[in-house]
Amino acid sequence: MKxxxxxxxxxxxxxxxxxxxxxxPLVIMxxxxxxxxxAQARQFFLDNGISVHEYDIEKDSYAYEQYKKAGGKGVPLIxxxxxIVYGFNEPQLRRLLxx
Numbered sequence: 484m485k486x487x488x489x490x491x492x493x494x495x496x497x498x499x500x501x502x503x504x505x506x507x508p509l510v511i512m513x514x515x516x517x518x519x520x521x522a523q524a525r526q527f528f529l530d531n532g533i534s535v536h537e538y539d540i541e542k543d544s545y546a547y548e549q550y551k552k553a554g555g556k557g558v559p560l561i562x563x564x565x566x567i568v569y570g571f572n573e574p575q576l577r578r579l580l581x582x
Contacts, residue, residue: 511537515558521571
């Protein structure tokens with residue numbers, strides 16, 4: 484499935500679908516390649532074995548549209564299940580992910 488098709492599928496039912504992969508809720512991160520907080524979030528997810536669908540809002544116009552619809556004003560914007568996390572907030576991410 485192409486990236487654009489995947490994004491459309493994820494947002495087809497509602498803006499913030501709650502889809503679970505086993506025990507982990509769906510995690511979507513809107514980011515940029517140069518953002519240091521995005522890098523911290525990437526490392527956090529990697530260190531904790533969390534699957535994340537990452538979209539670069541500077542390289543993907545459809546992802547940018549979805550980011551704006553979600554209230555995006557800065558990066559990263561992370562969606563965990565149906566909850567939006569603005570910026571890299573490790574305590575909130577840990578709580579939402581149960582880790």
